[in-house]
Amino acid sequence: MNISVVIPLLNEQESLNELYNWIANVMQSNSFSYEIIFIDDGSTDGSWDTISALSTKDPNVKGIRFLKNFGKSQALHSGFKEAQGDVVITMDADLQDNPEEIPELYDMITKEGYDLISGWKKKRYDSVIAKNLPSKLFNAAARKTSGVKLHDFNCGLKAYKNIVVKNIDVHGEMHRYIPVLAKNAGFAKIGEKVVLHQARKYGKTKFGMSRFINGFLDLVTIWFMSRFGKRPMHFFGLIGTLLFIIGFCFSLYLGIDKLFIETKGRLIAQRPEFYVALTSMILGTQFFLAGFLGEIILTSKRSKERYSIAEKIHL
Template sequence: MDISIVVPLLNEAESLPELCAWIERVVTENHLSYEIMLVDDGSTDESWEVIEKLSRSNSHIKGIRFQRNYGKSAALNEGFKAVKGDVIITMDADMQDSPDEIPELRRMITEEGYDMVSGWKKKRFDNALTKNIPSKIFNAAASWSSGIKLHDFNCGLKSYKRKVVKSIEVYGEMHRYIPVLAKWAGFRKIGEKVVEHRARKYGTTKFGWERFVNGFLDLATISFVSKFGKRPMHFFGLWGTLFFLVGFIMGLYLVISKLAVTDFTLTNKPAFYLAMTTSIIGMQLFLAGFIAELINRNAPERNVYLIDQKLGI
């Protein structure tokens, strides 16, 4: 199968028939074998009934329905598990992503050799104050911290090699950081393509201001996990050592001063309490590192590594 198109959705009953018809026209014109995987993330409107109707009329359209709302990351993760295409395309269901971008996104994977290609909505139709400006700040921070030079991490329109989506797990709200997850899994050739951004035709956005707060928290999480997920003591031990040494040196200085000056009182000095505090923080960080190592060593997937190829086995 040439391509699989994964479409996560929540309450998009109005847009689904038009979107699927548009996708079908594009792939037919380009002579591509395909499947459309519609993942209903707990919709409360008629979305699932529409998906059932579309599937009956077109066997290429398939559906997954969540019992309740789990979020876009969960929808993508389940869609990635189910797809069978050589190239996987993701897009949103709100008609703001254009299916006309599909052939070029696929070509960049199959002919230019990219592991994944992320869309860049260079010209946007969103509100500048509530979406555009915060999005620019978020993307700049994500690019700087991850080392991946992309302008739009959160664009729903992306393409992937099959082995990329089969090698990553998208959870929480990590759909914003799929390029980072891909890089972490060893897929280094990540490209970008300017894509058309369309004004929303049906319904209203499902994301509020809190997504920006959650986005930066997720960025901190994935940055930490990618670097120290299998060696947490390297992080906690380093900072624990630094804090403990600062406290120890300050404490040693106070003890020497006490021995040298007979009327020197330790407990009257702010440095005494600072030395105690930093020493305690250092020991706590060490304990956190030991506990994290114990948890990591007893985790069922502690020794699961992504192997690209095997020879003679």
């Protein structure tokens, strides 16, 4: 199979038929063998009924329905797990991503040898204040922190080699950082393509300003995971050891001072150095234990999915 199109969605019933027809026309005109995997992330508007009807009409349409809204990352994870195409394309269901980009994305993966191509919505039709400006700030911070030189990390239109999506773990809200996850997994050839951005035709956006706050928090997480995810002891253990040494040095000083130097009758517990030593040694021990526990946790494998599937179609 040439292409798997993975489409997470939440309450996008109005756009699904149009999106399906658009994708199917592109695939058929380019003689691609394909599958379209819709992941219904807990919709309440009848989106699943539309997906079911499309799957009855076309066996290339497949569907996954979550029991409730688990988030875009979990939806992508389930879609990646089922994708069979040599190239996997992700796109949003709101008609803001253009399926006409798919053939060129496919060629960049198969002919130019890229592991991942990320779309760049250079000209956007979003609100400048509510979405455009925060997005630019977010992308600048992501580039600086991750070392991945992309203009638009959060663009839903991306193309991957199948091996890439099978070897990354998209969880929490890490869908924004899939290129970084791919880089950390060893897939270094990451490219970018300017893609068309279209104004939303139906409904309203599901994302608010809170997504940028969450995005920056996730950025801190992925920075830490990139540098210390495989060896948490290198971070927590180092800080813990330094704090413990500082506390021990203060304790040693207080002991020597008490035994050999005039202290003018002051009790050790009345001196500020005592509390510095006590706090440093306690914190140092806790940091060291955190690193030790992190190493133990890494040895255990995730055995439970982070979402619950109600039903599937053709999968």
